[in-house]
Amino acid sequence: MLLTRLRAVAVALLLPLGAFAQAPKTYSSSEILLGLKKLNVLGSVLYIAAHPDDENTRMIAYLANGRLMETGYFSCTRGDGGQNLIGPELREALGVIRTQELLAARRIDGGKQFFSRANDFGFSKTAEETFTIWDKEQVLADMVWVIRQRRPDVLITRFPPDSRAGHGHHTASAMLALEAFDAAGDPKRFPEQLQYVQPWQPKRLFWNTGSFFVKPGEDMSGYLKVDAGGYNALLGQSYGEIAARSRSQHQSQGMGASATRGEAIEYLQQMKGEKVSKDPFEGIDVTWRRLQGKQSLGGYNMDKLTSEVIRKYDPNNPAASVAGLIEIRELLMKLTGDGSDAKDNHLLWAKLQSVNDLIRACLGLHLEVTAAEASVVPGQVLRFNVEAVNRSATPIEVQSVHIGRLNEAKSDTVLRKLLRAEEAMRLQLKYTVPVTYTVSQPYWLRQPGTTGMYVVADQVQRGDAENGEAVNVAVSVKMGKNTIPFLLSAQYKRTDPVYGELYRPLTVVPPVAVNLIGHAYVFAENQPKTVPVTLKAGRANAKGTVALQVPAGWKVEPASIPFELKNKDEERTVEFQVQPTGNQESAGQLRAVATVDGQQYSRGIQNINYTHIPAQTLFPEAVAPLVKLELKRKANNIGYLMGAGDEVPDALRQIGYSVTLLKPEDISAQSLRRFDAVVLGVRAYNTVERLRYLQPVLLDYVEKGGNLVVQYVVNRGTVLPEIGPYPLKLSSERVTVENAPVKFLKPQHPLLNAPNKITERDFQGWVQEQGLYYPSSWDAKYQTIISSNDPGESAKESAILVAEYGKGHYIYTGLSFFRELPAGVPGAYRLFTNMIELGKK
Numbered sequence: 001m002l003l004t005r006l007r008a009v010a011v012a013l014l015l016p017l018g019a020f021a022q023a024p025k026t027y028s029s030s031e032i033l034l035g036l037k038k039l040n041v042l043g044s045v046l047y048i049a050a051h052p053d054d055e056n057t058r059m060i061a062y063l064a065n066g067r068l069m070e071t072g073y074f075s076c077t078r079g080d081g082g083q084n085l086i087g088p089e090l091r092e093a094l095g096v097i098r099t100q101e102l103l104a105a106r107r108i109d110g111g112k113q114f115f116s117r118a119n120d121f122g123f124s125k126t127a128e129e130t131f132t133i134w135d136k137e138q139v140l141a142d143m144v145w146v147i148r149q150r151r152p153d154v155l156i157t158r159f160p161p162d163s164r165a166g167h168g169h170h171t172a173s174a175m176l177a178l179e180a181f182d183a184a185g186d187p188k189r190f191p192e193q194l195q196y197v198q199p200w201q202p203k204r205l206f207w208n209t210g211s212f213f214v215k216p217g218e219d220m221s222g223y224l225k226v227d228a229g230g231y232n233a234l235l236g237q238s239y240g241e242i243a244a245r246s247r248s249q250h251q252s253q254g255m256g257a258s259a260t261r262g263e264a265i266e267y268l269q270q271m272k273g274e275k276v277s278k279d280p281f282e283g284i285d286v287t288w289r290r291l292q293g294k295q296s297l298g299g300y301n302m303d304k305l306t307s308e309v310i311r312k313y314d315p316n317n318p319a320a321s322v323a324g325l326i327e328i329r330e331l332l333m334k335l336t337g338d339g340s341d342a343k344d345n346h347l348l349w350a351k352l353q354s355v356n357d358l359i360r361a362c363l364g365l366h367l368e369v370t371a372a373e374a375s376v377v378p379g380q381v382l383r384f385n386v387e388a389v390n391r392s393a394t395p396i397e398v399q400s401v402h403i404g405r406l407n408e409a410k411s412d413t414v415l416r417k418l419l420r421a422e423e424a425m426r427l428q429l430k431y432t433v434p435v436t437y438t439v440s441q442p443y444w445l446r447q448p449g450t451t452g453m454y455v456v457a458d459q460v461q462r463g464d465a466e467n468g469e470a471v472n473v474a475v476s477v478k479m480g481k482n483t484i485p486f487l488l489s490a491q492y493k494r495t496d497p498v499y500g501e502l503y504r505p506l507t508v509v510p511p512v513a514v515n516l517i518g519h520a521y522v523f524a525e526n527q528p529k530t531v532p533v534t535l536k537a538g539r540a541n542a543k544g545t546v547a548l549q550v551p552a553g554w555k556v557e558p559a560s561i562p563f564e565l566k567n568k569d570e571e572r573t574v575e576f577q578v579q580p581t582g583n584q585e586s587a588g589q590l591r592a593v594a595t596v597d598g599q600q601y602s603r604g605i606q607n608i609n610y611t612h613i614p615a616q617t618l619f620p621e622a623v624a625p626l627v628k629l630e631l632k633r634k635a636n637n638i639g640y641l642m643g644a645g646d647e648v649p650d651a652l653r654q655i656g657y658s659v660t661l662l663k664p665e666d667i668s669a670q671s672l673r674r675f676d677a678v679v680l681g682v683r684a685y686n687t688v689e690r691l692r693y694l695q696p697v698l699l700d701y702v703e704k705g706g707n708l709v710v711q712y713v714v715n716r717g718t719v720l721p722e723i724g725p726y727p728l729k730l731s732s733e734r735v736t737v738e739n740a741p742v743k744f745l746k747p748q749h750p751l752l753n754a755p756n757k758i759t760e761r762d763f764q765g766w767v768q769e770q771g772l773y774y775p776s777s778w779d780a781k782y783q784t785i786i787s788s789n790d791p792g793e794s795a796k797e798s799a800i801l802v803a804e805y806g807k808g809h810y811i812y813t814g815l816s817f818f819r820e821l822p823a824g825v826p827g828a829y830r831l832f833t834n835m836i837e838l839g840k841k
Helices: 002-011 029-039 057-066 091-109 127-133 136-150 168-183 191-195 239-247 300-312 318-336 346-363 648-654 691-703 826-836
Strands: 044-049 070-075 112-115 154-157 204-209 224-227 265-273 366-371 381-389 396-403 412-419 424-432 472-479 482-489 491-496 500-505 512-515 521-523 529-537 542-549 554-557 561-565 571-580 586-596 599-601 606-608 616-618 623-628 637-641 658-662 677-680 707-711 728-735 771-778 782-784 800-805 808-813
Touching (some): 029 300, 029 318, 029 346, 044 057, 044 136, 044 168, 057 070, 057 091, 057 239, 070 091, 070 136, 091 112, 091 239, 091 606, 091 616, 112 136, 127 168, 136 168, 136 191, 154 168, 168 265, 300 318, 318 346, 318 482, 346 482, 366 482, 366 491, 381 396, 381 412, 381 472, 396 424, 412 424, 512 542, 512 586, 512 599, 521 529, 521 571, 521 648, 529 542, 529 561, 529 586, 561 571, 637 648, 648 826, 677 826, 691 707, 691 808, 707 826
Parallel strands (some): 044 070, 044 154, 070 112, 521 623, 637 658, 637 677, 677 707, 707 808
Antiparallel strands (some): 224 265, 381 424, 396 412, 472 482, 491 500, 512 529, 542 561, 542 586, 554 571, 586 599, 606 616, 728 771, 782 800, 800 808
C-alpha cells in the first residue's frame, strides 16, 4: 500500500528520490538537530535567475539554513552556451557539467535545483533578442510549473527586469518571474498542468539587488535589509563561508570564491505582492498552524509534536528521538491520506520524506545498494549487493527489498531479518533490467532541440535537474508497528588505491556504442581521409556490421565492416576511407551506424569525469560535419599552447598542419625556432600562470620573424598587465549575431589576401557568435582589419588586431574560432590559415 502511495507522489514530482552517485549520506548530531528544527518551518522561497553561477549562494545558504525555509534555485538555462575553463567540453556536454556543478553547490548550501527547457545559446544583449530565440511561452510554462509544484511563499530574482541586468538572459529571467508570479495562480494559464498540480499564488516577489546594480550614494532606505552573514553554530560556519564553498563548485567557470564572515547586508526591492516593511516573510505563517482548518487533524498537533522532539533531543543519543519522529510520521501519514491528492499536499509529503531521512539519521542506519557493474543493457540480468547495518540500540527488522522503478510491478524480496545493535545484513540479489528501459541519456538531450529550446515531451520531467536513477531500490524497515520504505539509488562502487571508495551512477547503455571523433572532417583537396570508428560493447558477444552514411557527392570505402566484440566494454576501432568526388565546395553530415541483431545503433558514448562532480555519461549521435573547402596553405609546423581548453589543434591538423602541443615548461627561444607560427588557445593569458615569465620569450620569437596568434582573453584576471608588444585594453565587448555583416577596413592587407582571398562570404554560416572580448582601445601600432556590429550598435573594429614587431607579427583575435573550426565553417579555416601564414613566402 505504501509503495503505491509513493508512486502517486513520485508522479506528482513531490518526493525526491535520493542523491545521484553519492556515498550514502551520514549526519552529525548537530546536522540532525538542524533537520529537526527545519521540520517546524513550513515556509518556502524560490530564487530565480538565468544561468549556473547567477544565484546568490549566500542568500540561499541563509534562507535554507538560517531561516530554515525550503529554498530552491530556478535557473532558466544549464549554461550550455558558455566557455569551459577545465576541459574541452562545450555546448550540450558543458551544460551537463554545469548542471552537476549546480547540484554540487546545492548539496553544500541546502537548496534544491530546478531548470527550464531554455537552451543557453550564448551571450544576448537584450531580452527582446533572447525572446526571438527562446520560446517565451514554454520557458514561462516551466517556471509556472515549478512554482505550482513547490508552492513557494516568496519569489526572489537575481536581476532587474531591464537593461541594468547586463545580459539579455538575465533581463528575461526577471521579466518571466514577474509574469509567472501572476500566471501560477491563474487556472486559465497552462491548464494542462492541473492534472498534476494546483494553481498557486506566491505572496510576494523581490529583486535581490546588490552593489553591482546600485549607484554610489544611492538611497537604499526603501529596500528591505537582510543580514545574510550570520554564523550557524550547528554547521560551524557562517553563511558566507557556506556560500563560498557552494560557489566554488562552478569550476568550469572559474568561480572559486573567498569566504566572508560577519555582517553581510542583502537588499530586497519588492516588485509584486502584499507590501511589507521589515521582513520578506512578514505576515506569512510558516509554522504548522498554516494547515489549521485545512487538514483533518489540523496544524496545532504537529507543532506540539515537533517542538517536543526538538526540546528533548539528546546529541549524545539521537536514537532516543526516533519514537517521537515515528509519532510525527504517523500523523503525517493520516494527513496525506492515500496519496491520491498528492498535488495538494506538497508540504506534507516533503516533510514526510524529511522525517524518514531523520529517522534513518537518528538510528545511524547504514543502507546501501551497489550494482556489480557500472553499466547494463536492457534485458540484462544484473547482480546487486544490499547492505544494512543497524548502528543504534533500537532493534529493527529489514522486511523486504524492492528493486525497480516505482511504477513497475511489485518484485519484492521478502527478508524479515532482525538487526540488533551493530548487526549487519548483506545479501546479493539479481534483477533483470526491463527491455523497455532506454539509455541513460540526459532527458533534455533525448530529442533534437532548437538553438533556443530543448524538447521535453513529458510534462512531469520538466523542471527536473537530472534523470531519475536507472534503477531504484526501496528497502522496507520495520520498527515496532511501523514500516518505512527507504528509497535508495542503485549505484556502482569501486575502491581506488589512491582515492578509496568511488561511486558512479548505474548507466543503461546500448548493446554497442558507435564513437566518432566528433570534430568536422575538413578536406582542402580531393585526397581521401581515414575516418576511424570506435565500437564499444555494452554487453558480451555483441556482433554485427558498421557502416558510414555520407551525402551525395562523397565516396566511402568499404561499404560496411563486420565486427565481433566478445567481452563487455571491449573496444575495436575500424577505419573507412572518405573522399569528396568533386572540386566544388560542399558540406554535409557523416553518420556512423552499427547494426546488431537487426537493430540499428548510431549513438556513441562520452564519459565526463571530474573530481568535483559525479561521473557523467552522454550518448551523442555518431555524426560529424563533412566539409570540402577551397584552401591554400604554405606553412607546416605549428606550436599550440593550450589555454582553457579547445579543439582548434585537431581542426588545424584536419587541413594538413603538423601541430605540436606545447607545455609551458618546455617553451624556450630555441624550442620555438622550428615553428612557422605559435598559437595561444582561448583564455591562455587567464589560465597559464607561467605566461607572465614566458612573455619575453614569445615576443622574442615574434621579433625574429615568427607569427604569434593570440585567441580571445577574458578582460579580468590576466596573469600579466600587458598581453601584447604594445598597449591594448581588453573589454567585454562582443558581436553576438554570428552572421553580422563584416566590413573590410583594409581590403588590401595581406591577411585578407594571402594565401587565401577572404570575402564577405567567408563570414557566413558561423555558429553561436561572431566574436567576444574585443579590445576597447589599442596602440596606434596595431592595425585593424575588419569591423562589424550587432544591430543598433556602433561598429567594433578590434576583432582582429595585427602588429608588426621586429620581423614578425603579433595577432590578437576575439573571433570565435574555437567554435567555428570544430563546426567546420569554411571561411573560419581560410581566415585562420591566413593569420598563421601572414608574411610567409
